[in-house]
Amino acid sequence: MTKPKTARKIPLIVFTAALLGCSSDPPVLSIEIITGHETDTFSQSPAVARVDITASAAEGDLSLSASAPPGGTFDFGDVPSDRLLSFEATGVDAAGSVVVRGRSISGIYLAGVAGGVIPVFVQRVNQWARPPGGLARAHVGAPAVVLAERYLMTTGGLTASSAEGSAEPKTSDFYDLFGYGGAVGPAMPRAARSMVARTSAVLLVDDAGASWVDFDTGTYDDVALPAGLGSFADVSGGSTVESSDGRSFIVGATRRGGTPTTAVLEVKADGSLALLSLG
Incomplete structure (x- = not known):
């Protein structure tokens, strides 16, 4: 018996963030904010004006935050690649109210991320949402x-x-x-x-x-x-x-x-x- 192989995903890229691991030639990891089957997550009224994302270490001793408009980019800078991090994203409207939220799974080992991409699924708050793809059967x-x-x-x-x-x-x-x-x-x-x-x-x-x-x-x-x-x-x-x-x-x-x-x-x-x- 073998472990299941993950099906290839086709994410909707809203914005990216670079994470640099500490090494002589540090890799760059991209954070992809994905919205699944709902196509109006960011445009639905009230529309998202700013996206905030926070990276937190499992040990509680590291927390990084950055912001960008939808479609924009930002850089967390140099982050040790041997840390276990979790990511949370929130989208706020022009009045500063949170209208979109999502988080990654917990304890992502940065050095073990294949493909250089960390996806974070987000949805409108207080609404049902469907993540990308689905069960094959x-x-x-x-x-x-x-x-x-x-x-x-x-x-x-x-x-x-x-x-x-x-x-x-x-x-x-x-x-x-x-x-x-x-x-x-x-x-x-x-x-x-x-x-x-x-x-x-x-x-x-x-x-x-x-x-x-x-x-x-x-x-x-x-x-x-x-x-x-x-x-x-x-x-x-x-x-x-x-x-x-x-x-x-x-x-x-x-x-x-x-x-x-x-x-x-x-x-x-x-x-x-x-x-x-x-x-």
């Missing part, structure tokens, strides 16, 4: 998770289809929240009805069983039933609820397409499983 009735703080992953469900036709529901599909494009992933060991994510791994649950899939190692392992749970069918199709201490809960009472149960599958932070009950 639609999985009907399927769960979805965020993997490695970068990929939206979906797999399983009742059916999977695209403009090219139907596909096996076990196939996986990803949307890259850095590259802003869809990607087709490998087939999973089972058609998931519920999922839980752990950094670079996902737990897939269907009526017949459960499997951990590790994208770092390219392997998967079937999981034994936790003590007291008669079948994974008692929780498969249930919604996943996340807790602040790193645990996840697949709730049998919320099962889709099946009889609700009182069973709750607890997935601990280390990936081990336990059974809880609502009553």
Whole structure:
């Protein structure tokens, strides 16, 4: 099993900013502000008069800001290329009110940016918006998770289809929240009805069983039933609820397409499983 390859994106370039890494011949990184499927993000009344962008280090000890009109350019100057930065962009109207906002994923390692481009998706505030591209296939009735703080992953469900036709529901599909494009992933060991994510791994649950899939190692392992749970069918199709201490809960009472149960599958932070009950 291999990690998904990101589909090529075609961004709308609104303005760019140069970031210089510290070296004898520093590379230049461009920041592209992209607006996705909405074409009037900057021109909609009230129109954007100025764009402000801030780069912040993960450690909290570095913050850089710059401004430019839409379509303009600016330069952050010399920035160490070994830092982890996040970028936030805001667009303000002539009265100074924020009407457009967006941010990058967190902790971008500047030296590891391929292609020399950091995209930042922005949208009108208090409105729905669609980022560029989309999933290659639609999985009907399927769960979805965020993997490695970068990929939206979906797999399983009742059916999977695209403009090219139907596909096996076990196939996986990803949307890259850095590259802003869809990607087709490998087939999973089972058609998931519920999922839980752990950094670079996902737990897939269907009526017949459960499997951990590790994208770092390219392997998967079937999981034994936790003590007291008669079948994974008692929780498969249930919604996943996340807790602040790193645990996840697949709730049998919320099962889709099946009889609700009182069973709750607890997935601990280390990936081990336990059974809880609502009553």
